[in-house]
Amino acid sequence: MVADRREPAQVTATPAAVDLIAELVEEHGPLMFHQSGGCCDGSAPMCFVRGEMKLGSRDVHLGDVGGQPFYIGGDQYERWKHTTLILDVVPGRGAGFSIEAPRGVRFLIRSDVCAPA
Amino acid sequence: MRYESPNQEGSKVTYQSRYGNFIGGEFVDPIDGKFFENISPVTGQPFCEIARSTAKDVERALDAAHKAKAAWGKTSAAARSTMLMKIADVMEENLEMLAISETWDNGKAVRETLAADLPLAIDHFRYFAGCLRAEEGSMAELDEHTVAYHLKEPLGVVGQIIPWNFPLLMAAWKLAPALAAGNAVVLKPAEQTPATIMLWADLIKDILPPGVLNIVQGFGVEAGKPLAQSPRVAKVAFTGETTTGRLIMQYASENLIPVTLELGGKSPNVFFADVMAEDDSFRQKALEGFAMFALNQGEVCTCPSRALVESSIYDEFMALAEARTRAIEPGHPLDTDTRIGAQASNDQLEKILSYIDIGKKEGAKLRCGGERVTLPGELEGGYYVAPTIFEGHNKMRVFQEEIFGPVVSVAKFEDYDDAISIANDTLYGLGAGVWTRNTHTAFRAGRAIEAGRVWTNCYHLYPAHAAFGGYKHSGIGRENHKMMLAHYQQTKNLLVSYDPEPMGFF
Numbered sequence: 001m002v003a004d005r006r007e008p009a010q011v012t013a014t015p016a017a018v019d020l021i022a023e024l025v026e027e028h029g030p031l032m033f034h035q036s037g038g039c040c041d042g043s044a045p046m047c048f049v050r051g052e053m054k055l056g057s058r059d060v061h062l063g064d065v066g067g068q069p070f071y072i073g074g075d076q077y078e079r080w081k082h083t084t085l086i087l088d089v090v091p092g093r094g095a096g097f098s099i100e101a102p103r104g105v106r107f108l109i110r111s112d113v114c115a116p117a
Numbered sequence: 118m119r120y121e122s123p124n125q126e127g128s129k130v131t132y133q134s135r136y137g138n139f140i141g142g143e144f145v146d147p148i149d150g151k152f153f154e155n156i157s158p159v160t161g162q163p164f165c166e167i168a169r170s171t172a173k174d175v176e177r178a179l180d181a182a183h184k185a186k187a188a189w190g191k192t193s194a195a196a197r198s199t200m201l202m203k204i205a206d207v208m209e210e211n212l213e214m215l216a217i218s219e220t221w222d223n224g225k226a227v228r229e230t231l232a233a234d235l236p237l238a239i240d241h242f243r244y245f246a247g248c249l250r251a252e253e254g255s256m257a258e259l260d261e262h263t264v265a266y267h268l269k270e271p272l273g274v275v276g277q278i279i280p281w282n283f284p285l286l287m288a289a290w291k292l293a294p295a296l297a298a299g300n301a302v303v304l305k306p307a308e309q310t311p312a313t314i315m316l317w318a319d320l321i322k323d324i325l326p327p328g329v330l331n332i333v334q335g336f337g338v339e340a341g342k343p344l345a346q347s348p349r350v351a352k353v354a355f356t357g358e359t360t361t362g363r364l365i366m367q368y369a370s371e372n373l374i375p376v377t378l379e380l381g382g383k384s385p386n387v388f389f390a391d392v393m394a395e396d397d398s399f400r401q402k403a404l405e406g407f408a409m410f411a412l413n414q415g416e417v418c419t420c421p422s423r424a425l426v427e428s429s430i431y432d433e434f435m436a437l438a439e440a441r442t443r444a445i446e447p448g449h450p451l452d453t454d455t456r457i458g459a460q461a462s463n464d465q466l467e468k469i470l471s472y473i474d475i476g477k478k479e480g481a482k483l484r485c486g487g488e489r490v491t492l493p494g495e496l497e498g499g500y501y502v503a504p505t506i507f508e509g510h511n512k513m514r515v516f517q518e519e520i521f522g523p524v525v526s527v528a529k530f531e532d533y534d535d536a537i538s539i540a541n542d543t544l545y546g547l548g549a550g551v552w553t554r555n556t557h558t559a560f561r562a563g564r565a566i567e568a569g570r571v572w573t574n575c576y577h578l579y580p581a582h583a584a585f586g587g588y589k590h591s592g593i594g595r596e597n598h599k600m601m602l603a604h605y606q607q608t609k610n611l612l613v614s615y616d617p618e619p620m621g622f623f
Contacts, residue, residue: 034360037544038590039381039418040280040307042358043468043518053360054367073359075544075590079517083475092464093156094308096361097338097345101308102153102169106464111475111514 009063010114011070013087017107020089021047021066024100031099033065033087035072035080035109041095045070045087045107048099086110120451122495123221124164129214130221135166136315138174138334141181142327144319147335148173155312158224158459159450161498167311170335172343175303178331179349182274182301185328190271190299192326194249201246201297203324205239211320212239218313219285220450224459224500225413227451237579238289241597244581245297248599262616268609271299272351275605276344278337278365280356281307281461282416282521288314290596291354296329298605303331303350305341309462337361348372352605355379356418359590377594377604379418381519382547382587385540386410386421386576387530387562389553393430402574403552407438407525409576411445411457411504415523416465418591419548421576423516425539428529435527439485439506445523447490447501459499460522466500469522472515473505481509481526511539519545533558537565546588550576569595 013021024031030050036042046053050068058074065087072080092106100107123130137146152166168174189197208215216230225234254268277291284306295302306314311334318332333340345353346368355365356379369376392403410421426434450458460466466489473487486505491497504523507515515526530536540549549568553559563571569586572578579585579597586595594604 036358036360037381037518038358038362039379039519039521040282040357041361042381042521043472044358044464046360053364076359079512079544080514082512083479083514090464090467092467093462094336095464096357097342097364099338102336102339104153106467108464108467108471110471111478113475113478 005061006063010081011062011065011085011087013065014089017087017089018066020100020105020107021068025066025068028099031068033068033070033107034059035070035076035085036096037073037076043109044095044098045109046096046098047107048097082114083111084114086112118453119449120217120227120453122159122451123218128217130218130316132165132312136312136334137168138170138178139315139318139322139330139332140174140178141184141331142322147171148177153308153336155222156462157221158461158500159221160495161463161500164221165312167308168334170333170340174333174335175340175343175347178303178333179274179347181328181331182303183349185326186271186273186301189301189326189329190273192299194252197297197299198246198249200324201242201249201293204321205242205246207320207324208235208239208242208317212236215285215313215317217451218316220458222310222312223281223284224450224461226455226458228453228455229413231453234283234286237581238286241286241289241293241581245293245602248602249297252599252602262614264613264615266611266613268611269298269602270607270609272605272607274301274303274350275352275354276347276350277302277304278341278345278353278355278357279304279306281309282413282418284310285313285317287356292330294601295354295605296325298602300605301329301331303333303344305333305335305344308334308336345369346371350374352376362592378592379547379586379594379596380590380592381418382545382568382591383423383517383519383543384419384421384548384550384568385423385425385543385566386550387425387536387540387552388427388430388434389536389555389558390427390430391554392552393434394554399554404437404441406550406552406576408441408445410525411442411523412577414457414460414502416461416521417577418519419570419577420519420521421548421550422519422525423511424525424527425530425536426527427536428531431529435484442504442506443485445504447492447503449492449496457504457523459501461500463500465521466502469502469520469524472518472520472522472524476507476509476513476515476526479509479513479515481507481513481515484508486523511542517543533562537562540566544590547586547591548572
């Protein structure tokens with residue numbers, strides 16, 4: 001099972017990203033996000049129809065954006081957990097199998113450092 | 118010297134207004150008739166339209182590939198090899214045209230496409246043409262009457278998904294071994310850089326039999342995904358990032374087929390103190406090795422984006438390294454003097470800027486660069502970034518994720534063990550660099566760093582016949598070496614008895 005949702009959520013979304021999510025939900029139904037790593041379009045968030053990607057026992061549920069769950073791999077979480085993620089959207093050309101790309105836009109992650117507990 | 122921009126009078130490159138797919142030896146429009154605008158990162162402006170293919174086009178390409186595969190797989194090694202050599206020859210005759218197009222489509226400096234992308238791609242076809250001729254199976258005499266023959270057979274039809282950072286070279290890396298091994302291919306280029314391969318296909322279309330090579334353009338989700346999911350491919354090869362890599366494996370598991378994956382890295386470039394022992398050409402070579410993070414605008418899976426410098430030389434080394442970095446200024450990518458061009462897309466530019474932002478927020482010290490550069494004239498809308506040096510520690514995000522931009526994060530280390538510990542404190546293991554005058558340190562460090570390629574007293578060389586691939590999250594399989602033929606082959610064992618007598622069991 002995927003780890004429980006982080007409280008407080010470690011991911012939020014800009015209004016532009018929330019609007020795009022709403023449009024995509026209308027077109028495709030429920031969605032999911034998975035934070036990628038590595039090269040090319042790595043370090044970019046990927047958006048899929050919910051259930052498209054099989055989650056593993058070590059994926060971490062960072063929170064929900066626009067009502068859709070956002071996950072990151074467990075190893076990557078360990079190296080990113082001192083930061084919070086802000087999902088944004090910019091004009092762009094595509095990446096992996098993320099479903100927003102044909103619209104000429106691309107989800108993007110901005111980050112903040114977590115406040116000391 | 119400045120090459121004229123494509124589609125202008127005097128340019129060696131003229132694009133059609135739109136490109137379809139290359140299927141069954143012909144250029145065909147996508148079945149749904151949809152196209153998308155292809156943008157040059159040099160200017161930020163569209164310059165042609167590209168097929169927006171769907172699963173229907175992928176099926177059409179697979180039909181063509183399956184029709185071609187039996188004859189191609191039985192074509193003699195000599196004949197297949199000759200065709201690969203002809204492809205290389207035609208590319209060489211058109212090297213400048215292809216290099217200019219690659220610069221226009223990707224944004225990289227033409228100095229690099231002329232000196233690296235194209236010559237390496239050409240040599241790759243020649244290398245596998247040669248390997249193919251020298252390849253042989255094996256025979257083992259198991260006992261007096263029994264022989265095991267091992268013969269190599271092609272897999273059949275394979276799917277390949279190519280990245281945008283070296284579009285034509287990455288296509289060559291995947292196509293040459295797959296075709297050499299006797300497979301038919303359906304290839305999906307990256308939607309950011311789809312143009313040059315269509316010029317290339319036009320040059321080589323009469324060399325290969327129809328259907329042996331098929332190119333389907335479009336978006337990952339609409340064209341790449343159906344290819345990766347298809348039960349009609351015997352293998353999928355992908356270069357990209359980890360989430361898509363996981364999906365490719367997931368789809369492959371549903372079809373029980375193999376994959377090869379190259380998913381990037383966060384490569385350490387380790388400078389031991391003795392590089393500064395003399396003020397000589399080797400010191401200059403090491404400083405050049407530091408500045409290699411700017412090659413291809415940092416858009417390389419093995420970008421040496423973590424520089425680790427021994428503390429006893431840190432201040433002196435970094436002063437020289439910074440001066441060398443500041444001398445790398447973005448310019449017109451079609452000017453042969455330009456040493457750094459444009460990032461490949463707007464979203465790539467935005468991602469780099471977002472990483473520079475988190476680097477600052479985490480307290481990394483910005484030593485130089487750190488900003489978008491706006492160039493005048495037609496370049497105003499292009500995606501340029503100043504080469505950037507951060508200083509910090511290895512737990513920072515800018516040390517842990519490949520930014521895929523001209524950004525290097527630098528940390529100090531105290532001794533050999535500290536260097537290896539920091540170098541290996543990463544999820545990835547694709548490339549690494551080791552710089553030292555001491556041959557013992559060089560060998561020990563090279564073996565201790567968990568990466569598939571450790572450049573020792575050099576960096577960013579990609580010759581054919583040196584295996585390239587990753588440890589850890591960086592992927593599965595190797596490229597660039599004759600061993601790769603095996604990634605595209607089955608092994609057929611014929612177990613033969615020459616004994617006329619029965620076994621006597623039943």
